Amino acid sequence: MSGGGPAQHQGLTAERWSRFSPDQRILMIANELHRASRCLARGEEVGLAASYERALRLTDLTVALAGRPALRRELLRWRGLLAESLLAGGDAAGHRRLLEALLWFTPEAARQRPFLLGAGVSPAEGESS
Numbered sequence: 001m002s003g004g005g006p007a008q009h010q011g012l013t014a015e016r017w018s019r020f021s022p023d024q025r026i027l028m029i030a031n032e033l034h035r036a037s038r039c040l041a042r043g044e045e046v047g048l049a050a051s052y053e054r055a056l057r058l059t060d061l062t063v064a065l066a067g068r069p070a071l072r073r074e075l076l077r078w079r080g081l082l083a084e085s086l087l088a089g090g091d092a093a094g095h096r097r098l099l100e101a102l103l104w105f106t107p108e109a110a111r112q113r114p115f116l117l118g119a120g121v122s123p124a125e126g127e128s129s
Helices: 022-042 045-065 069-088 092-102 107-111 113-117
Strands: none
Touching (some): 022 045, 022 092, 022 107, 045 069, 092 113, 107 113
16 A cells, blocks of 8 residues: 555645645646556555545645636546546556646646656647757
8 A cells, every 4th residue: 555545635724735836736636646656557456546535635625726717627527537537446548648637737737747657758838858
């Protein structure tokens, strides 16, 4: 099992979460999905579920603070897909699509795609390598 179960972010308040930039919030959710990637690769179902639950919690906080209605709407759609994946137990291809979609939410997160998704992924549109 991965370290720190779902309780890891239980005490995190919207006030504290609001101190982070939207880029940082998306990247912290991506960090949970990266943890989930490792659990998925090792077949650790409990760790995978815990990582997804933490990502859902952080997504809920991010939705609550989303100032732009379009961002809130897209985050809620993405959250629904994450919740479905949690209930289904996750699969490698679906998990990668979730992470890839999340990284397009902000410009800074999009620039992290090559680092989080591996070789062969181009930087964000308009960016040079």
